[in-house]
Amino acid sequence: MTMLEWIRRHVVLTRVALAAVLANIVIVVTGGAVRLTGSGLGCPTWPSCTKGSLTPTREYAIHGIIEFTNRQLTFVLSAVVLATLALALLQRRQRGLAVLLAASIPAQAVLGGITVLTKLNPWLVAAHFLLSMAIIAVAFALWWRLQHEPAPRLRHEPVPRAADRPGWAGSLRGAALVLVLLTAAVLAIGAVVTGSGPHAGDKGATRRIDLTPSSVTQLHADVVMLLIGVTIGFAVLARAAGAPERLQRAARILLGVELAQGVIGFVQYFTHVPALLVGIHMLGACLVWVSALWVFAATGSVVTGSVAGTPAHWHEAVDGGATPGRWDRSGSTAATPSLTRQHGRR
Numbered sequence: 001m002t003m004l005e006w007i008r009r010h011v012v013l014t015r016v017a018l019a020a021v022l023a024n025i026v027i028v029v030t031g032g033a034v035r036l037t038g039s040g041l042g043c044p045t046w047p048s049c050t051k052g053s054l055t056p057t058r059e060y061a062i063h064g065i066i067e068f069t070n071r072q073l074t075f076v077l078s079a080v081v082l083a084t085l086a087l088a089l090l091q092r093r094q095r096g097l098a099v100l101l102a103a104s105i106p107a108q109a110v111l112g113g114i115t116v117l118t119k120l121n122p123w124l125v126a127a128h129f130l131l132s133m134a135i136i137a138v139a140f141a142l143w144w145r146l147q148h149e150p151a152p153r154l155r156h157e158p159v160p161r162a163a164d165r166p167g168w169a170g171s172l173r174g175a176a177l178v179l180v181l182l183t184a185a186v187l188a189i190g191a192v193v194t195g196s197g198p199h200a201g202d203k204g205a206t207r208r209i210d211l212t213p214s215s216v217t218q219l220h221a222d223v224v225m226l227l228i229g230v231t232i233g234f235a236v237l238a239r240a241a242g243a244p245e246r247l248q249r250a251a252r253i254l255l256g257v258e259l260a261q262g263v264i265g266f267v268q269y270f271t272h273v274p275a276l277l278v279g280i281h282m283l284g285a286c287l288v289w290v291s292a293l294w295v296f297a298a299t300g301s302v303v304t305g306s307v308a309g310t311p312a313h314w315h316e317a318v319d320g321g322a323t324p325g326r327w328d329r330s331g332s333t334a335a336t337p338s339l340t341r342q343h344g345r346r
Ligand code: HEM
Pocket: 032, 126, 129, 186, 187, 188, 189, 190, 191, 192, 193, 194, 197, 198, 199, 217, 220, 221, 224, 227, 258, 261, 262, 263, 264, 265, 266, 267, 268, 269, 273, 278, 281, 282, 284, 285, 288
């Protein structure tokens, strides 16, 4: 296989997009390490590290190296995202999302720079974190769509028809959207908890959000409880509807990740937010976010998986034909070749 043939393979683009999701999660965690080691002003200016030096100087010791290393990771992330963009343009697939993803990285770098220049204003630190969550959502949507979109050679196929959707599908999609919005609220309030807490990112950064940490944490935990309740409701609804196993599994995974993250949250609160646990909590926040997006995306392929006039395909497209259930209106379990398998992996 020639190099050109290799980069034209759909699976290559799909994997690079997955790498973009993972790279964004990694940079959230390493950004957290910068804050939690008090290295946020290890490079006190931007885009150079110090006045007159592109690289860290002795004066800032280990903090300079930590902050500088994190800044360099932006180049790794940029390389992955640019590769995603180039392949998407070359293959003419999901170009809009790929452009949006590529544009979001310099925007995030500039916001990070302004955060440093304002001596780690806590609202900007929170915005920097939340923008990363938005970027993860874009990268995830891109990856998911690349995995599930029909290949060009199948585009003559009939499009999905609303009337073919099972009655529960719309309700589950609505409930999944509520899950995503509640998760976003938990993330946003969590970022405010951090802004009012002790981990400012540098001993020179004294400004904090003027709210009582215990009160904001209470609100944060309350919304988490609501989120967990809605997730349980979603899982029960999905099971009662006989939804595809992969959707039910996604809901169970989301619940498990939420519970684990909740336990970490309580432990870190009662142990006065030790840096290591806060770092793990940041990774957990990314995992909860991706799991919620996964549940939402999985309800989407239920809704759009049907193909008008060919109900057997619907069953196949929804769960790969593995689980006959109430979603399968065809009543047939005949081994129609899976749409996903026909066009998904090349
Ligand atoms: C689904 C569950 C949860 C999610 C997704 C979540 C998410 C977050 C996020 C995104 C942050 C901000 C991270 C940052 O900007 O560095 C945060 C901070 C925090 N969360 Fe949670 N959280 C969850 C559960 C909990 C629970 C149950 C508690 C219990 C009280 C808790 C306590 C805290 C505390 C104390 C902080 C501030 C840490 C610091 O000072 O930096 N979290 N959380």
